Amino acid sequence: MALVPYEEGAGWGVRQLHSPSATFRFARRTIRLRQDWRRLGVAAVVWDAAVVLCAYLEMGGVDLKDRSAIELGAGTGLLGIVATLLGTKEPALCRALYSKCCILWTSTVCLRHIPLYCLGARVTITDRAAALEFLESNVQANLPSELRPKAVVKELTWGKDLGNFPPGAYDFILGADIVYLEETFAELLQTLEHLCSEQTVILLSCRIRYERDHKFLKMLRGRFSVYEVHYDSSKDVHIYKAQRGTRKDDF
Numbered sequence: 001m002a003l004v005p006y007e008e009g010a011g012w013g014v015r016q017l018h019s020p021s022a023t024f025r026f027a028r029r030t031i032r033l034r035q036d037w038r039r040l041g042v043a044a045v046v047w048d049a050a051v052v053l054c055a056y057l058e059m060g061g062v063d064l065k066d067r068s069a070i071e072l073g074a075g076t077g078l079l080g081i082v083a084t085l086l087g088t089k090e091p092a093l094c095r096a097l098y099s100k101c102c103i104l105w106t107s108t109v110c111l112r113h114i115p116l117y118c119l120g121a122r123v124t125i126t127d128r129a130a131a132l133e134f135l136e137s138n139v140q141a142n143l144p145s146e147l148r149p150k151a152v153v154k155e156l157t158w159g160k161d162l163g164n165f166p167p168g169a170y171d172f173i174l175g176a177d178i179v180y181l182e183e184t185f186a187e188l189l190q191t192l193e194h195l196c197s198e199q200t201v202i203l204l205s206c207r208i209r210y211e212r213d214h215k216f217l218k219m220l221r222g223r224f225s226v227y228e229v230h231y232d233s234s235k236d237v238h239i240y241k242a243q244r245g246t247r248k249d250d251f
Contacts, residue, residue: 087121
């Protein structure tokens with residue numbers, strides 16, 4: 001969400017962060033993303049937390065098919081792109097489902113013209129206004145044309161633009177490395193509460209770097225049931241799942 005870069009030369013894999021692009025392989029596709037550290041700072045580079053959460057989704061951590069999801073603080077858009085790709089029904093299944101329905105309507109249906117993205121996930125990919133053009137370019141470059149209508153890039157400043165988003169309308173809320181600025185914690189929690197229904201599942205992927213990160217988790221646990229569902233020791237990244245009014249067994 002923040003657009004202020006870290007200090008030059010402060011570590012964090014500076015060479016990789018300053019690269020103008022990054023390439024990944026998810027959902028049987030090669031994803032090539034632009035990066036722009038110098039212009040947009042942390043919002044325009046891919047962080048390990050996003051990669052780990054993408055891998056978790058690809059492993060089947062949750063089923064995104066035919067669901068609605070929203071990503072907060074999307075940055076380069078990697079997570080939202082992968083969620084859109086993974087949330088798409090396999091073509092053979094789409095055709096089979098449609099053929100059953102179409103038999104009821106007509107005996108002469110050309111299935112080649114049926115859009116294969118019809119049962120896919122609906123993903124809203126958000127960030128602050130200054131990052132939207134950059135974010136949109138990555139999304140458009142990495143989704144096939146038939147899937148682009150399923151991924152909507154939209155401005156969201158936590159705690160401020162909530163009227164533009166229907167309350168409780170999403171099955172999943174996704175966030176990767178968005179917990180690091182203490183001054184945004186209250187607005188982030190307000191945004192999560194607005195977007196959540198009783199059934200909404202929040203997935204937050206993060207590296208616990210500072211004491212303030214523990215403070216946010218404590219604040220989150222004050223409003224949601226929160227459990228760690230995955231830890232990548234190679235990247236020191238945790239994935240937390242949160243939901244309103246649920247017990248651990250419900251996950």
